Amino acid sequence: MCSSCSCPPSSLFLPTYSSFLLRRRSLSPTLTLYKPRSQTLGPRPSASLSHQSLDLSWFPPDPDNYGGWGPVETPIYRKNHGLPTFVIRGIGASVTVAVAAIAYFSLTRKGFKFQIPSPLHVLHEILSPADTKATKNGALDEDGPVSETRTETIPVADRKSVASASAVKRDRILIPVALDSTQQEALTVLKKLKIIEDDVKADELCTRREYARWLVRINSSLERNAKHRLIPSVSLAGSQVAAFDDVSIEDPDFGSIQALAEAGVVPSKLSPKSSHGNNYFFPERFVSRQDLIDWKAHLEYDFSPGIIDQISTTIVGFMDVKEISPDASARLYTDLLAGEKSILRKVFGQCKRLQPNKPSTKAQAAVALTSGRISEPISTELMRLKAECSVRKAEMEVIRSELLDREDIQKFWDEKLNAEKTHGHEVEKAYHAALSNLEEEKIVQEKYSAELLKEKAAMDCQRQLLLSLKEEVNEMSEKLASERITYVAEKCSMQDVLSDLETKRESMLDQKSILEAEIEAVRILKSWIEDEARKSQARAKVLEEVGRRWKWDNQA
Numbered sequence: 351m352c353s354s355c356s357c358p359p360s361s362l363f364l365p366t367y368s369s370f371l372l373r374r375r376s377l378s379p380t381l382t383l384y385k386p387r388s389q390t391l392g393p394r395p396s397a398s399l400s401h402q403s404l405d406l407s408w409f410p411p412d413p414d415n416y417g418g419w420g421p422v423e424t425p426i427y428r429k430n431h432g433l434p435t436f437v438i439r440g441i442g443a444s445v446t447v448a449v450a451a452i453a454y455f456s457l458t459r460k461g462f463k464f465q466i467p468s469p470l471h472v473l474h475e476i477l478s479p480a481d482t483k484a485t486k487n488g489a490l491d492e493d494g495p496v497s498e499t500r501t502e503t504i505p506v507a508d509r510k511s512v513a514s515a516s517a518v519k520r521d522r523i524l525i526p527v528a529l530d531s532t533q534q535e536a537l538t539v540l541k542k543l544k545i546i547e548d549d550v551k552a553d554e555l556c557t558r559r560e561y562a563r564w565l566v567r568i569n570s571s572l573e574r575n576a577k578h579r580l581i582p583s584v585s586l587a588g589s590q591v592a593a594f595d596d597v598s599i600e601d602p603d604f605g606s607i608q609a610l611a612e613a614g615v616v617p618s619k620l621s622p623k624s625s626h627g628n629n630y631f632f633p634e635r636f637v638s639r640q641d642l643i644d645w646k647a648h649l650e651y652d653f654s655p656g657i658i659d660q661i662s663t664t665i666v667g668f669m670d671v672k673e674i675s676p677d678a679s680a681r682l683y684t685d686l687l688a689g690e691k692s693i694l695r696k697v698f699g700q701c702k703r704l705q706p707n708k709p710s711t712k713a714q715a716a717v718a719l720t721s722g723r724i725s726e727p728i729s730t731e732l733m734r735l736k737a738e739c740s741v742r743k744a745e746m747e748v749i750r751s752e753l754l755d756r757e758d759i760q761k762f763w764d765e766k767l768n769a770e771k772t773h774g775h776e777v778e779k780a781y782h783a784a785l786s787n788l789e790e791e792k793i794v795q796e797k798y799s800a801e802l803l804k805e806k807a808a809m810d811c812q813r814q815l816l817l818s819l820k821e822e823v824n825e826m827s828e829k830l831a832s833e834r835i836t837y838v839a840e841k842c843s844m845q846d847v848l849s850d851l852e853t854k855r856e857s858m859l860d861q862k863s864i865l866e867a868e869i870e871a872v873r874i875l876k877s878w879i880e881d882e883a884r885k886s887q888a889r890a891k892v893l894e895e896v897g898r899r900w901k902w903d904n905q906a
Contacts, residue, residue, distance in 0.1 A: 529553075532696070533713035536720045539728060540564070542735070545571075545719065552713035559603050559633035561642065561715050562616075566606040568719050569649055572727040578649050585609040593618035594631035607631055615648040636709035640678060642718050643694050647681035650693065650722045668704045675706065693721040 529537075529552050540546045545568045566580055573579040582605045593611030597604055611618035619629055674682070685692045694704070697717045710718075720728055753759045 529713055533717055536716035537713060539720060539732065540568070540716050543568075543572075543728070543731060546712075546716065550712055552711065552716070554712050555636045555709045556642075556712045556715040557633065558631065558635055558637045558641070559607070560712070561637045561645070561710075562610055562633075563603050563606045564715065564719055565645060565649070566609050568724060572724055572731060573649070574727055575723070578723070580609055580613055580649065582606065582609040585612040591619065593620050594629065595619075596630045597633060601633075603633065607633065610645065613648070615645050637715070638707050639698070639704065639710055640674060640682070640706035642697070642710045642715060643685055644678055644682045646693055646718050646722065647685045648679060650724075651681045651684045653680060668702065670703050670705065673706055674704070678706075693718055696721045 533552060537546070537550070537552055541548055541550070546564055566582060569578075569580045570582060586605060586608055589608060589612065592599065592604075593608050593616075597607050601607070607616070610616045611620050614621065616631070618631070668686070671686075685694055689695070697714050698704075
């Protein structure tokens with residue numbers, strides 16, 4: 351397989367499912383036609399199937415060129431749990447009647463156009479929530495152009511059938527493809543010339559950083575024409591402003607990227623017509639096909655003022671020339687007009703679609719770097735390296751023959767052999783000495799082992815004693831535990847008795863206090879009675895005295 355195949359020679363991005371229409375379980379009653387407004391993309395048929403949760407539309411090829419059919423996601427509607435069954439049935443019946451009326455009106459009057467987004471859309475939202483998920487775009491789609499579209503209605507009577515589509519998610523897979531001879535030869539040559547690293551894999555995608563580094567390296571080392579040669583040290587001399595905001599001075603590839611910007615190969619802040627998009631280089635992104643050829647063409651061709659007018663009247667053999675970015679230089683179109691001798695044809699072969707925004711592999715980058723005017727210096731450099739290798743081999747052969755003639759090699763090997771024999775005798779002596787030392791050490795170790803066995807026996811005896819002591823201690827512990835249980839039980843009973851005695855003592859104290867109060871009351875009563883008795887005795891004496899006086903008076 352040569353490099354002039356119709357597909358990229360090393361890897362392809364393809365969607366997991368290659369069918370033109372994505373099928374869905376329910377039929378959509380509406381067919382909406384999308385037509386691009388921009389005429390720069392060329393006449394392309396476009397159609398979409400509108401649904402409440404998934405639309406299928408035919409757009410112009412995206413930057414990665416995946417066939418055109420892609421899901422257009424709409425917002426996911428939530429299920430309404432608040433409406434009763436009879437309300438849902440009423441809504442469905444009303445919508446059905448309205449659809450029938452509109453269809454009848456559209457059939458009776460030809461040419462009158464309606465756009466029905468979805469007849470049972472409200473009912474479907476209530477009964478079944480959408481389960482579609484948004485399709486994730488990869489890092490390769492960040493710079494892809496998005497065309498503006500406008501909807502055009504079509505008569506309902508002209509619709510015969512609508513294809514169902516299933517909500518499936520497109521996954522991108524990398525399919526490795528075997529290298530052709532041109533790519534393999536280019537990689538081998540660049541590795542031999544130390545332009546690219548030895549661990550580079552051909553089927554990997556090439557980043558903008560790597561391509562800029564290799565392009566400046568091969569141009570500065572092999573370009574002989576001073577008009578097209580880049581010298582980073584000269585280009586960076588006097589630079590005061592970094593060309594890109596995302597490539598700092600500490601970046602290992604700052605010199606190469608800044609040199610390309612200083613030379614005008616890459617649009618940057620240093621460009622005369624600088625825009626906000628030129629402030630970033632995005633070194634970790636994959637280099638596109640357009641940039642792969644455009645950067646190389648800057649260093650390959652001279653500026654031609656009428657190249658744009660010339661390409662507008664020339665058939666270049668590509669179907670998607672209009673997809674090339676407006677920022678592309680005139681030198682890229684010069685390479686397009688070069689025909690079979692162009693760098694583009696040598697890299698991508700006889701393909702009909704350029705796909706300018708599609709990423710390039712390192713094998714394709716290697717072919718681009720070795721194409722064009724630089725191929726002659728590469729051949730010269732390879733011939734020079736081959737000649738140097740031949741001269742080196744001849745010098746080695748001459749030196750070998752001279753050494754053989756002077757028998758220096760035999761003397762050298764004799765000396766080596768004698769030295770090795772001497773070294774062998776020394777090693778043997780050292781071996782015997784080490785062997786005797788090992789025997790002595792063995793005797794010492796045997797004695798030490800015997801002592802260890804004795805110590806082990808003593809330790810076993812002590813272990814047995816400790817085990818017996820442990821058993822005794824365990825027995826004592828069990829006895830103490832049983833005695834403790836008994837003690838605890840007795841203590842509990844004593845506590846109960848003590849509490850009873852305390853209760854009785856308190857009752858006795860209460861009775862004592864009551865008795866003391868009664869005794870005190872009796873004492874008080876006794877003192878009162880004694881007082882009353884004394885008063886009665888005094889009253890009796892007074893009465894006796896009064897009686898005696900009465901008697902005396904009566905007698906008198």
